[in-house]
Amino acid sequence: MKRCLSILGSTGSIGTQTLDVVRGLNLRVCALAANSNIALLEDQIREFKPELVAVFDIDAAKKLKIAVADTSVRVVGGMEGLCEAAAFSGADLIVNAVVGMVGLKPTLAAIAAGKDVALANKETLVAGGSLVMKAAKEKFVRILPVDSEHSAIFQCLQGCPEKKALKRLLLTASGGPFFGKTKEELRDVTPQQALKHPNWNMGAKVTIDSATMMNKGLEIIEASWLFDMPASKISVVVHRESIVHSMIEYEDNSVIAQLGLPDMRIPIQYAVTWPQRFPSPVGQLDLTDYGKLTFYKPDLETFTCLAACRKAIERGGLAPAVANGANEVAVKLFLNRRISFLQIGELVAQAVENQPDVRLVSSVDEIENADTYAREYVLKASGK
Numbered sequence: 001m002k003r004c005l006s007i008l009g010s011t012g013s014i015g016t017q018t019l020d021v022v023r024g025l026n027l028r029v030c031a032l033a034a035n036s037n038i039a040l041l042e043d044q045i046r047e048f049k050p051e052l053v054a055v056f057d058i059d060a061a062k063k064l065k066i067a068v069a070d071t072s073v074r075v076v077g078g079m080e081g082l083c084e085a086a087a088f089s090g091a092d093l094i095v096n097a098v099v100g101m102v103g104l105k106p107t108l109a110a111i112a113a114g115k116d117v118a119l120a121n122k123e124t125l126v127a128g129g130s131l132v133m134k135a136a137k138e139k140f141v142r143i144l145p146v147d148s149e150h151s152a153i154f155q156c157l158q159g160c161p162e163k164k165a166l167k168r169l170l171l172t173a174s175g176g177p178f179f180g181k182t183k184e185e186l187r188d189v190t191p192q193q194a195l196k197h198p199n200w201n202m203g204a205k206v207t208i209d210s211a212t213m214m215n216k217g218l219e220i221i222e223a224s225w226l227f228d229m230p231a232s233k234i235s236v237v238v239h240r241e242s243i244v245h246s247m248i249e250y251e252d253n254s255v256i257a258q259l260g261l262p263d264m265r266i267p268i269q270y271a272v273t274w275p276q277r278f279p280s281p282v283g284q285l286d287l288t289d290y291g292k293l294t295f296y297k298p299d300l301e302t303f304t305c306l307a308a309c310r311k312a313i314e315r316g317g318l319a320p321a322v323a324n325g326a327n328e329v330a331v332k333l334f335l336n337r338r339i340s341f342l343q344i345g346e347l348v349a350q351a352v353e354n355q356p357d358v359r360l361v362s363s364v365d366e367i368e369n370a371d372t373y374a375r376e377y378v379l380k381a382s383g384k
């Protein structure tokens, strides 16, 4: 019997590429979920015939129910519906590709149901890493990384017999569209300019995160939870071509890297089929097409989000949830042209600096409260 997937965020960049992988491997889809794009969900229902579809937006869920009344699919709505799709009994694997920390509760629901999770939704680990990793351990559930850097490290680690021989993780960063620019040059950049990623075609939020390098800050925190490494042992190296997806360094200074074309269908497929590998639709990497690969130190003075995320993980507790919540709302404000590009980093840093100091995280409510604090802080501090 072919494996059956439940795909949360099926209408997005990762979600649609996951469905491409499903087509290629001839897998089954038993549940889908999205926020409100019911036109695309309807197409997906007709093609993949899932048993359950969750739509976060309740009104959109009602409309979809009517539109697909001629099929046997069951349509559910809201966070409850999302969690039902995440815990769907017929699913062998849950792919969490929603954007934002709204993915936390569904991730915990999947784990509680004993389902392995292929995780693209990095905000889940940033905001709730301690709860997620603890729950996964207790339930013997695997969190399989989809994020390209984390998949690269996961792939490099397949041959690592001894964790204690591991010295450092090296996350590569493209540097985004504004690599080499000064703060002065970034003062008036527009969302349109920030949305032009040099190598990857992704959703708007993660693309802006790449431009501010908040993405790399979030990924340090994500890697720290996934691989149980302190942030002090996770370095960032700017690699403009996005061919080396990340590296690990051993005690003897030997470095292992994973390379490939910048196409998310490789890490998605690996998470879905691990520990097996199959042919993929992604082209072969020919290094002679590139000639040279370049590596630089990140500019921490200009891209202030990186330092803010390091500070947040050093503080621990709820600080990463605050950094994430502040960033989520700041990115929305920037995309709506209500704050400037540089304000994103300033507001994230201020929210982390001014947060109430909570060191231990024991519940989802605490994380949600920290998230709410961060969102309100940003709205107030930016006068919106």
Ligand SMILES: NC(=O)C1=CN([C@@H]2O[C@H](COP(=O)(O)OP(=O)(O)OC[C@H]3O[C@@H](n4cnc5c(N)ncnc54)[C@H](OP(=O)(O)O)[C@@H]3O)[C@@H](O)[C@H]2O)C=CC1
Pocket: 008, 009, 010, 011, 012, 013, 014, 015, 033, 034, 035, 036, 037, 038, 056, 082, 097, 098, 099, 100, 102, 120, 121, 122, 123, 146, 147, 148, 200, 201, 202, 203, 204, 205, 206, 264
């Ligand atoms: N795109 C990429 O290449 C990469 C993405 N990631 C991470 O993967 C995640 C998804 O990114 P990406 O695919 O680019 O994002 P997109 O914006 O392209 O897609 C987001 C998806 O999440 C759904 N969604 C949003 N809010 C909700 C909600 N409240 N309830 C249910 N579904 C919701 C959207 O539904 P709708 O369409 O209805 O709004 C859509 O399906 C992010 O965490 C990102 O950081 C990581 C590495 C690479």
Ligand SMILES: CC(=O)[C@@H](O)[C@H](O)COP(=O)(O)O
Pocket: 147, 148, 149, 172, 173, 174, 175, 176, 200, 206, 209, 210, 211, 215, 216, 264
């Ligand atoms: C494809 C992927 O994993 C993204 O997270 C990507 O890494 C973004 O590029 P940056 O390296 O510019 O943040």
Ligand SMILES: [Mn+2]
Pocket: 147, 148, 149, 219
């Ligand atoms: Mn990434």
